[in-house]
Amino acid sequence: MTVLVLGSGGREHAIALAISRDPQVRDLHVAPGNPGTASFATNHPVALTDPDAVVALAQQVGADLVVVGPEAPLVAGVADAVRAAGIDCFGPGAQAARLEGSKAFAKEVMAAAGVPTADAVNCVDLDEVEVALTRFGAPHVVKDDGLAAGKGVVVTSDRKAAVEHARRCLEAGHPVVIEDYLKGSEVSLFAICDGTRALPLQPAQDFKRVGNGGTGPNTGGMGAYTPLPWAPTDLVEQVSREVIAPTLAEMNRRDTPFQGLLYVGLALTAEGPKVVEFNVRFGDPETEPLLSLLTTPLAQVMRAAARGDLSQFGEGLEFRTGFAVGVVLASEGYPGTPETGRPITGAESPDGGPDPDVIHAGTALDPEGRLVSAGGRVLVALGHGETLTGARQAAYTRLSRIELPGGFHRDDIALTAAEEEAFTAMSEPTSPSPSDPAQSE
DSSP states (O other): OEEEEEEOSHHHHHHHHHHHTOTTOOEEEEEEOOTTGGGTSEEOOOOTTOHHHHHHHHHHHTOSEEEEOSHHHHHTTHHHHHHHTTOEEESOOTTTTHHHHOHHHHHHHHHHHTOOBOOEEEESSHHHHHHHHHHHOSSEEEEESSOOTTOOEEEESOHHHHHHHHHHHHHTTOOEEEEOOOOSEEEEEEEEEESSOEEEOOOBEEOOEEETTTEEEEOSOSEEEEOOTTSOTTHHHHHIIIIIHHHHHHHHHTTOOOEEEEEEEEEEETTEEEEEEEESSOOTTTHHHHHHHBOSOHHHHHHHHHTTOOGGGTTOOOBOSSEEEEEEEEOTTTTSSOOOSOBOBSOSOTTSSOOTTEEESSEEEOTTSOEEEOSSEEEEEEEEESSHHHHHHHHHHHHHTOBOTTOBOOSOTTHHHHHTTSOSOTTSOOSOOOOOSOOOO
8 A cells, every 4th residue: 555644743753664664555655754754755745734735645646545643634624634535544533633622522522431530620711710720729730722732731739830821721712621630650542443443552651741850841742661561451451441442432422433543641540540631643752662562564454443444453453572662852942942953963873874763753954964953852762672671771872872962851761660670570560650740731
């Protein structure tokens, strides 16, 4: 098949790289892509939220399958337009994408489906915000109801900061969702869905705060690792039964079947797993380590999901053994206004070719063809190992070869779990590993 992947970040680089390993893929295109995807696929310019432009490009390249990476095109109805043109598309339609496009809608669906989640109130003015903050108490969880590129959530014990975040959202024309704080380690669980069935990936954990020890403001994610040696052994089964299956059933009841990637953000509370949020696309940076371990042919799974029938993958998705760790290299100024246009060296493999374990997230080529920074999160360095400690060492060793003036990274991605790796055996889960105190997108 010929596949077109939409997007330009690290998530899309990782998706395209995994698709390129599928033996049924003969031709791979990415739009707009980045210098990393250009090393193994054909990049094309496109306006991602313009359904007509995407359809025209898909027809131009003869795509048999279109894979939508980011959330904005999904909410804009790109998947609907691609399907209407008779092309298979991996990604939910605009109505189903409201699970991410509106926090209030997601809460409504969860309530109807009986999915365990935090109590919440939808607020349209500051008076309602003040009442809700008093009701739930600190830590305060304030969420922008709309899309916010991973930075629309504030979790703080500072009431003034909570009110100020709510004010900014409301002034931008967005309602806000105030909810009870869920205490517990956070876990990301993705599932590929065909409308009625779901194939879960193995759990991962990401690190949202910008600084070591979970300090500083929220980011889109500073690193991630998988699998989680401390997670309950029945976690995937329990979440599939209590969260994913009833959510798919409720979406079907509303005549908006969910086909694509359902991202379940969880807090492992004392009462069991509860949903922090839904996203309708692969998460970043969890996608990078997760897909680097996937051995099931990804394009074939996505096409089956797009066609509404995952039954041929009844045994589930398969992953190679061992661990994967991804560490983000960020630009100076991130998560505020990042410095861009700075030269990047050392991102290639030792032989001078592309390094499959260096994922491009915010890069570009300058007029002289040199690699430069072009965003806040610039690269993700991956490491693999039979132990989590070994995978961390490999990731940080790879990162140490890369130079970006003013660039920075967290030093503690997967550190706590690696220190606990003096295993109480993986068959007997330990207490959950602490993660950043951020209930965020």
